[in-house]
Amino acid sequence: MHSLIYRSVANDSFLLPEIYSMLSKAKDHNAEQGITGCLLYHNAHFLQLLEGDEKELEQLYGKIINDKRHHTVELIQKEEYDRALFKDWSMAFYDYGLGDSAQQLKMEQIDAIFNEEQVLREKHASVLPFFVHVKDILFA
Numbered sequence: 001m002h003s004l005i006y007r008s009v010a011n012d013s014f015l016l017p018e019i020y021s022m023l024s025k026a027k028d029h030n031a032e033q034g035i036t037g038c039l040l041y042h043n044a045h046f047l048q049l050l051e052g053d054e055k056e057l058e059q060l061y062g063k064i065i066n067d068k069r070h071h072t073v074e075l076i077q078k079e080e081y082d083r084a085l086f087k088d089w090s091m092a093f094y095d096y097g098l099g100d101s102a103q104q105l106k107m108e109q110i111d112a113i114f115n116e117e118q119v120l121r122e123k124h125a126s127v128l129p130f131f132v133h134v135k136d137i138l139f140a
């Protein structure tokens with residue numbers, strides 16, 4: 001099981017309706033390829049964790065890099081580990097969407113760790129703990 005984490009910046013015209021439409025195709029594709037992961041969308045930035053077999057991940061990442069809907073794609077980390085973190089998710093997505101107060105609280109918590117852990121600003125030794133944290137918050 002391999003994982004790959006990158007960040008990028010959404011183009012101005014790539015907004016939530018377009019992102020949701022991209023995601024619905026991405027989930028089908030990921031399910032076929034045994035790829036799982038989590039995509040976070042925060043202030044027009046994406047941070048995505050992809051998990052799966054190395055070959056499939058490299059193929060997908062190649063497409064993602066060339067996708068004109070975002071830019072400044074930057075690989076943060078590639079790692080091998082035993083078990084997928086988001087094993088039941090063909091692509092969990094979190095956009096800080098509309099929300100009740102529980103959603104609002106999750107948003108604030110994720111915002112806080114985004115800032116605390118500086119994942120969008122610095123090269124990180126390991127971003128995986130950040131995703132473990134995000135997962136705990138999202139599925140609490």
Ligand SMILES: Cc1cc2nc3c(=O)[nH]c(=O)nc-3n(C[C@H](O)[C@H](O)[C@H](O)COP(=O)(O)O)c2cc1C
Pocket residue numbers: 008022025026027029030039046048060063064065067069070091
């Ligand atoms: C931020 C972002 C995340 C994406 N995540 C995925 C993904 O998890 N799985 C996927 O199949 N495509 C994803 N895509 C779309 C791919 O870049 C590509 O359009 C898609 O795989 C279809 O490629 P194809 O038409 O050449 O088969 C993502 C695109 C962007 C901009």
